[in-house]
Amino acid sequence: MRIDVWADLVCPWCFIGKVRLQEALRDIAMSDEVQIRHRAFQLDPSAHGPSAPTLDHLAAKYGVTRDQALAMMARVTQVAAAEGLHYRLDETMTGNTRDAHRVVLWVQDEHAGLAQPLLNDLYSAYFERGASIFTGEDLVPFVRGLGIDDEAMMRMLVTDDYVDRVAEDQDAARSLGANGVPFFVFDDAIGVSGAQPLEVFRSALEQAIGAR
Helix, strand or coil, rough: CCEEECCCCCCHHHHHHHHHHHHHHCCCCCCCHCEEEEEECCCCCCCCCCCCCCCHHHHHHCCCCCCHHHHHHHHHHHHHHCCCCCCCCCEEECCCHHHHHHHHHHHHCHHHHHHHHHHHHHHHHHHHHHHHHHHHHHHHHHHHHCCCHHHHHHEEEEEEEECHHHHHHHHHHHHCCCCCCCEECCCCCCECCCCCCCHHHHHHHHHHHCCC
């Protein structure tokens, strides 16, 4: 089975959805039989930076006060905590995730088994430690920690490699009716939009198994 997962590295619900999917796979003993493929989706392709605290960006985006933005963050943090995640959203910065997506897609092609561990590391660093993941220099420790040649990664980033792939993934999601993330597609047939409850992922997996 293949599961395509459209996500952005700065989407708090994407990390939650990833954890729930992984739990559903463990529940039905399918973790070793599934290929999970990252698909890029940028919530804000025009973002610069890291340029500003996410808190300020959120307040400006939704026209709310900083206290109201903090309350919004607190709700997501509470949901994440139920999944064993320890979000520190008030410490994160905004930024453009294109290069992070390019690196994940590159690792997925060149070191297939390491793309999902890389995603876990990036999500955890950004949401649980407030780390920057936007530049090549930011990303070096993550690929190096997985035994991947970080100099090869940097050589890739100075080219246009994977720039088109990021855009194509975004277009593919929208062609399927997805205007936000996370968005999951099981065997090109069954779609799940959002970080749904665990039972929704279990049901989607069971449907995909039954359709094979």
